Amino acid sequence: MNHPQALRVVITDDEAPARSRLRDLLHDCAASLPIELAGEAANGRELLDLLQQREADLILLDIRMPEMDGLEAALHLQKLPDPPKIIFTTAFDAYAVKAFELHAVDYLLKPIRLRRLFDAISRARALTPLRLDVLKELAPEARTHLSVQERGRVILIPVPDILYLRAELKYVSIRTREREYLLEESLSRLEQEFASRFVRIHRSCLAAKAHLSGFERAAVDGEGGWVALLKGSDEKLPVSRRQAHVVREFGKTTL
Amino acid sequence: MASINQNRYPDRLPDFLNTGVWLRTVLIVTFASFVAAVLRTGAWREVVEEFSIVSLHVQPALALSMLALSAASRWLQRLRYRTGVVLTLALVLVATALTHRAGARLFGLEPGGLDRPLFLAAAAGGLVLFYFHLRSRALSPALTEARLQALQARIRPHFLFNSITAVLSLVRSDSRRAEAALEDMADLFRVLMADNRDLAPLADEVRLCRQYLDLEQLRLGDRLSVDWHVDNMPHDAMVPPLVLQPLLENAVYHGIEPSPDPGLVSINIYQVRGEVHVVLRNPYRKDGQHHAGNKMALGNIRERLALHFDAEASLESRVEDQAYQVHIRVPYVKDRTELRRP
Numbered sequence: 001m002n003h004p005q006a007l008r009v010v011i012t013d014d015e016a017p018a019r020s021r022l023r024d025l026l027h028d029c030a031a032s033l034p035i036e037l038a039g040e041a042a043n044g045r046e047l048l049d050l051l052q053q054r055e056a057d058l059i060l061l062d063i064r065m066p067e068m069d070g071l072e073a074a075l076h077l078q079k080l081p082d083p084p085k086i087i088f089t090t091a092f093d094a095y096a097v098k099a100f101e102l103h104a105v106d107y108l109l110k111p112i113r114l115r116r117l118f119d120a121i122s123r124a125r126a127l128t129p130l131r132l133d134v135l136k137e138l139a140p141e142a143r144t145h146l147s148v149q150e151r152g153r154v155i156l157i158p159v160p161d162i163l164y165l166r167a168e169l170k171y172v173s174i175r176t177r178e179r180e181y182l183l184e185e186s187l188s189r190l191e192q193e194f195a196s197r198f199v200r201i202h203r204s205c206l207a208a209k210a211h212l213s214g215f216e217r218a219a220v221d222g223e224g225g226w227v228a229l230l231k232g233s234d235e236k237l238p239v240s241r242r243q244a245h246v247v248r249e250f251g252k253t254t255l
Numbered sequence: 256m257a258s259i260n261q262n263r264y265p266d267r268l269p270d271f272l273n274t275g276v277w278l279r280t281v282l283i284v285t286f287a288s289f290v291a292a293v294l295r296t297g298a299w300r301e302v303v304e305e306f307s308i309v310s311l312h313v314q315p316a317l318a319l320s321m322l323a324l325s326a327a328s329r330w331l332q333r334l335r336y337r338t339g340v341v342l343t344l345a346l347v348l349v350a351t352a353l354t355h356r357a358g359a360r361l362f363g364l365e366p367g368g369l370d371r372p373l374f375l376a377a378a379a380g381g382l383v384l385f386y387f388h389l390r391s392r393a394l395s396p397a398l399t400e401a402r403l404q405a406l407q408a409r410i411r412p413h414f415l416f417n418s419i420t421a422v423l424s425l426v427r428s429d430s431r432r433a434e435a436a437l438e439d440m441a442d443l444f445r446v447l448m449a450d451n452r453d454l455a456p457l458a459d460e461v462r463l464c465r466q467y468l469d470l471e472q473l474r475l476g477d478r479l480s481v482d483w484h485v486d487n488m489p490h491d492a493m494v495p496p497l498v499l500q501p502l503l504e505n506a507v508y509h510g511i512e513p514s515p516d517p518g519l520v521s522i523n524i525y526q527v528r529g530e531v532h533v534v535l536r537n538p539y540r541k542d543g544q545h546h547a548g549n550k551m552a553l554g555n556i557r558e559r560l561a562l563h564f565d566a567e568a569s570l571e572s573r574v575e576d577q578a579y580q581v582h583i584r585v586p587y588v589k590d591r592t593e594l595r596r597p
Contacts, residue, residue: 014515015417015474021424043515064413066515091416111420 007124008038008055012047012070013062013089018110022060022089022117029118044073045145045156051077052153056084058124060108063090071096071139076147078132079154085127087120096138103134142193146174148181157181159197163211163230164237165190167204177232201228202240215239215247266336268343269387271324280321280383287379288313315358316376319350344380351376410447411504414471421474436473439466446496454493454563454588457531461485461524464499468520471507479511482521489526493588495559501552502535502581509549510537510579529587539579553581560585 011022019040026037038056041047043065050056059077061070070088077083088107090096100107106127108116145156161176167187174181191198191206198206211231218227218236226247227236239247269276292306323346324331331339355372418440425433446463468481503520511518518538525532553572560568560583568585 014512015421016476017421017424017474018417020428021420024424024427064512066513091420092412110416111423 006034006036007121008036008057009121010039010041010047010050010056010059010084011037012041012044012059012065012073014042014065015062018062018089022112025112025114025117026121028114029121033118033121035121044068044070044076047073048076048147048154048156051080051084058085058087058121061086061088063088063093063096068144069139071135072143072145074130075132075135075139075143076145076154076156078130078135079147079149081149081152083129085124086130087124087127099134099138103131103138104128105130105134105138142196146181146183148174148183155181159194160208160210162208163233163235164208165198165206175235199246201243201246202238203242205237207237212250215250266388267391268331268334268336268339268384270332271321271328276387277321277325279386281317283383283386284313284317284379285310287382291375311362312355312358312372313379315354316347316351316372319354320347320376320380323350340384343384344377347376347380348373410443411508413508414504417474418470421470425473432473436470439470442466443470443500446500449496451496453496455496456490457488457492457494457524458490460494460496460499461488463497464503464522467500467503468507471511475507475511478515478517479507480517480519482519484521484523484525487526488524489531489587491589492526492531492585494531494585495556495563498556498559498583498585499533499535501556505549505552506535506537506579510539513540514538526587531585531587533581533583533585535581535583536578539574539577556583564588 009026011019011026013019013022019042023037023040026035029035038054039050041050044061045068047059047061048068059074061074063070074086074088077086086106088096088100088105089110089112090107091110097107097109099105106120106123108120143159145158146162147154147156149155157174157176163175163177165183165187166173166175168182170184171182172185172187172190174183187204187206191200194206197208197210199209199212201207207228207230211233213229213231215226215228216236217224218238219225225241226239226244228239229236269280271277271280288309289302289306292302292309295309296302296305324343327342327346331343334342351372352369355369418436422433422436422440425436443463443466465483468479472479472481499522503522506520510520520537521535523532523534523536553570557570560570564586568583570581570583572579572581574580
């Protein structure tokens with residue numbers, strides 16, 4: 001399969017037989033196309049982990065997968081400096097297929113025919129890159145992970161690990177127990193997307209409901225007010241007057 | 256066992272605003288007048304004349320009755336069937352009495368007593384109502400069956416296409432397993448496409464479910480483990496076909512597929528006195544966004560159980576220590592002749 005300019009392909013599907021079928025078909029294609037199987041992943045997260053270690057030119061990406069589905073994985077992949085081309089694969093997903101058609105996103109229907117795969121791979125290098133806004137429209141549900149780019153790699157941060165999100169000058173900082181990351185997104189968009197997990201305690205801060213342990217009175221900037229306490233952390237987050245109702249609602253099921 | 260349609264399709268008066276009802280009523284009464292004309296005459300020659308005389312009495316009464324009934328139809332429909340019948344006949348009698356009096360005055364027909372025309376009007380009215388009653392009886396099982404057909408579970412296309420992919424993956428490497436998988440698929444689709452109105456033995460349903468789970472296992476491998484407890488299962492119990500398979504499909508779709516870790520689906524079928532219990536458990540994932548499809552399948556099965564067994568069957572679902580559980584209870588019916596379906 002090795003060829004100087006072979007197209008490096010990664011298969012991503014949660015079902016082993018589907019991966020093995022694609023492997024067979026790729027092998028058939030390799031007889032007349034310069035391609036090389038660069039790896040296999042069982043879900044979006046594994047795919048992104050795999051791409052930490054090696055480069056790929058084309059991802060055959062299943063949509064419905066556990067842990068992280070294909071649409072979300074595609075979204076995170078766009079953070080790479082030179083993202084691989086993506087061809088989605090799906091058994092049946094009327095909504096996604098309609099959207100793919102609308103936005104001319106490449107996809108293959110399972111069971112995948114050799115001819116179709118061959119054509120899609122032949123055109124792969126010429127594929128136009130996916131647009132972020134299209135991907136966001138395709139995956140309207142809240143992401144399972146946030147991602148940041150560091151030194152040419154995509155770092156995934158599982159949303160349940162996040163303690164709070166704070167708006168900085170141009171960025172949003174993501175705080176987990178271990179460290180801090182900088183994200184180029186708007187806090188209000190994040191607030192909308194993760195409304196069920198985070199609560200706004202300050203104009204510039206969203207706290208994870210699951211990590212809040214309580215509130216206490218404190219003098220902030222010379223004024224009496226509330227601060228939020230976090231489980232397993234000494235950090236205290238100021239609560240603005242405008243958001244003081246959060247303190248009253250805390251402990252009730254509504255929060 | 257109570258017949259299930261007693262309450263489901265109650266007797267109703269015909270809707271006299273309906274053109275079909277009009278036509279049928281007019282035809283029945285006119286035909287009855289013709290028979291009466293034939294009975295009253297000695298020769299066929301005289302029948303036409305006699306029929307026109309009978310019609311002269313009958314048709315005005317019929318026309319007035321139909322007008323009155325059309326006007327009162329909406330109101331009559333809302334009454335209880337028996338009350339409706341009594342009032343319908345009363346309206347017909349009043350209309351007959353009125354036309355009889357008017358006829359006597361306008362056309363100088365021999366007045367005669369009112370008793371015979373009233374008796375004949377009541378008989379004709381009763382005949383028409385009886386006809387509509389029988390007709391609705393004959394049609395309502397068709398309605399029930401149409402309903403059952405429409406309710407029948409539909410397999411997810413997702414499962415079909417992924418299974419075909421799985422079989423294709425085996426064709427080169429393990430053709431014997433591919434053959435077995437295709438045979439399982441054929442059996443599964445045979446049942447899915449069959450006429451599933453009648454009850455079928457529980458053992459058949461269980462065999463189908465095993466074949467279905469074999470196919471899922473092919474796709475999901477170690478991620479799916481299945482635990483059957485059917486030692487105390489009454490094999491000959493009759494159940495609605497596809498009562499269990501859609502539930503297993505849900506268990507796999509919502510309980511196994513969304514997780515990368517292995518999960519267990521357990522099926523426990525046993526008999527307690529005159530009842531058969533089926534308990535199905537699968538891992539529950541709180542963050543799943545799935546409930547619409549699941550509710551639809553549960554509603555479908557619940558409705559089919561009700562159509563077959565009325566209140567003697569039940570389906571309950573609940574979440575219990577990270578597991579989703581469905582519990583079905585049906586009467587232990589051995590043969591469908593024991594179950595009187597109207």
